Amino acid sequence: MSATIEMRDSPAAVTLITKLYARFVLAGFALMPACLIAYLFFFQDLTLRFENHLFHEIAIAAATLEGLFVAYVTWQCYRSSGEPLLRWLTLGFLGFVLIYALHGAFTSMAHHNIWLFLLYGPASRLVMSALLLVGLLSYSQPADSIERRTDWRGWLKWIALFVLVDLAVAGIAYSPVAGTLAVRLSMEGGAMILSALNVLVLLLRRIRTPLMVMFGISVTSFALSSLAFILGRPWNHMWWLAHAIFAGGFFLLSYGVVQAFHTTRSFATIYSQEELMARLAEAMNRAESALQELQRTNDRLEHLAATDPLTGAANRRQFIERVEAEIERARRGGAPFSLLALDLDHFKAINDAYGHQAGDTVLREFVQKCIEAIRPYDGVARVGGEEFMVLLPRAGLDAALATGERIRSMIASSVFGAGSGRCGEVTVSVGASQFGRDGDTIDTILRAADERLYRAKHLGRNRVVVA
Template sequence: MRMNIAVREAPPAIWRLLKVYTQLLLIAFALVPACLIAYLYFAQDPTLKFENHAFHEIAIAAATLEGFFVTYVTWTCYRSSGEPLLRWLTLGFLGFVLIYALHGAFTGLAHHNMWLFLLYGPASRLVMSILLFVGLLSYHRPPERVEKRSNARDWTMWLGFFVLVDIAVAYVANSAIAGSLMVRLSMEGGALVFSILNVMTLMLRRIRSPLMVIYGISITWFALSSLAFILGRPWNHMWWLAHAIFAAGFFLLSYGVVAAFRTTRSFSTIYSQEELTARLAEAMARTESALQELQHTNQKLERLAATDPLTGAANRRQFIESVEAEITRAKRGGAPFSLLALDLDNFKAINDSYGHQIGDEVLRRFVQTCLEAIRPYDGFARVGGEEFMVLLPQSLLEAARTIGERVRVAIARSAFEAGIGRLVEVTVSIGVSQFGHDGDTIDTLLRVADERLYRAKHQGRNCVVAA
């Protein structure tokens, strides 16, 4: 028993509602860290601390290794696509890792030089947020040149810049202004401001591809982590929550990078299932068109390989294949067939008197006249300069001689134009052979037809010899 289930399209209002619902879900997901921040800020004692240097060092080391890996993947995507956004993403990841690693390395100095330990965190986030913002401004710009992607000098200069930042942070941490709360707040506040600018730019430009949605949520979490760092104090729960929020944003952004690497290696090219399906359909359509064009070209080549280019008649190879097929059918019990061997009389004299151009025109006209004189299903081929063959299926010797005579008369009565009002007299000599009567192999049939053609030549030309 078969059941037919009618599937109705949802009303437009439902589609609009689903769209709004999806957007609200994304916004809620992006703001989840804000709820956690509010909970700790209003419901937890800020003086509670969890100071564990070993845990902090292990966490920073793992983040550093993961950061280097994501930097490499992003750089590989940039090398492949040349997308400017990926270049700045690579620099953002690299700058963050090279500066943030010292935040973990100096954990043991937290009680001796708090600022040397503490300032590398906000500095790394500030540098990363600035570079990501610059990258967003370059979104959808044309791919960069190949030589620019591999320019070692540019990358070395950026490495040098990040090292200078490390040195500058160390200098500030050991200076008199290090104890000022404004130093840390200005760095963290700068990271917060640039992250907010990133999100606002993303919204104003209405960039909503799946990869950029991931990018936007990640930047939102970076902004909220900076807010949590501003509200928190070293080692208290808000401070650890800030680390967790930033790590979650970093992991999410790295997921987007890996998704790009596994698909288009570009953030501008959407990797959603719908667009991949559409692009696949376009690629399949182009492939189908190319296959059709290739098939058409192959058919054209096959015709050229089987056709005489001057007259359009079949060539010798094609004719031999047709005769061999006819022999196979005849040996299975089919009716015998016959061959005609044709040769234009005194064709060399035509070429010598009127030129090869007139000779070529005579050949073309000769072929057309022969095709009109033989039956539609008979095979006609040019096998030499002025030599032609005709395959006559289901024709005995006498019937073949009659057809040959009809061809001879048609040629003799035709007017072959030689230019400037002059006519060329053209005649043809014909030899006939029959399968079974004169032999049962292709070589024998061709030899007999040629022998009778030569006899026609010796008998004065312009005649048909069948015995």
């Protein structure tokens, strides 16, 4: 995997240009509403109006339902991850809905008390932008405790606060100061400034994860919509454009929330493409290392399962499997093979005289000398305490006799336990059998080799018997 990623690496200049291009496209997309605002402000008649109360009420009702849905999804994400940003994001959506809904509900009051109709819009955007800014400042902070996530009293306090804001806006709408320009400008201008501060904080903290990029574009749309509301007048085209710009930002932010819900339930743990590729390469390297270690472990386990732990020779199970494979090969027309059954003479006396540790040393050295006396593709197995078998592929009984004599002679002339004191004279008795000549099953050739081994013992030990 790492090699594949390296092959896809591009020249540094191309990488730099593409990164700059991507940032330029994102900035252009985020600022595109500014072009529409400028177009309407400089080239359209600001006195043109489209006053349709029913359409406005339906649009606000749809926005309210969507806001409730997104607030619920964000709350579910917060309950799962405990991310503080999601707590403030939930409050931002909830506050916006509870205040903005009255902007639609009082549409019919537009000709009776224009301020009761108008002021709930900027108030909802002001509250939402303030809560989003607080949430952004809490980005990457430790997750909230389970108790805080499930504390309904805290949420109820915020709902009560939003209701108080509704009442305060109504009080302002019926007060003498409602008609002054400062009231609406302070709300809408405050929302614009707070949204711009969100963008500034994102840039200063260099937060560039995909979901936070969506967050940045969304709050840029909120800031530009507030600008359009300031420049527009109720029911003119600039006023409707301001609604559309805000809706676009709201849709994008809600899409980010849904993406978080379907992935990590978090805004902080969604990675950029570069981070994903780096993490994928790192994970693939770890997986490859783990597989290699697993293979090595399996090889060691397989070796242990087929090996006598004391001498390093094959164990009885492995020896039987090799003999069965040789029988299959011989039956397909291959050359015959032979077996040697070996047993150390008077081994119990060695254990009694020198101890079991010395006996273990003799067994290990015996196997090494057998390996030196046979061919590389022959096999030695320990099948009992001091009982061994040697498999001789493609060897008749004459070759088996020669190999058996070579092993017997080497053992009889060797000094065992030289490093820890001599263990006395060590000899071996050997019996040999040949597949086909002495039988055509594993039981018959093993029995023939054992019978000749016992005959070698009966005849005085330290000898090879082949018939």
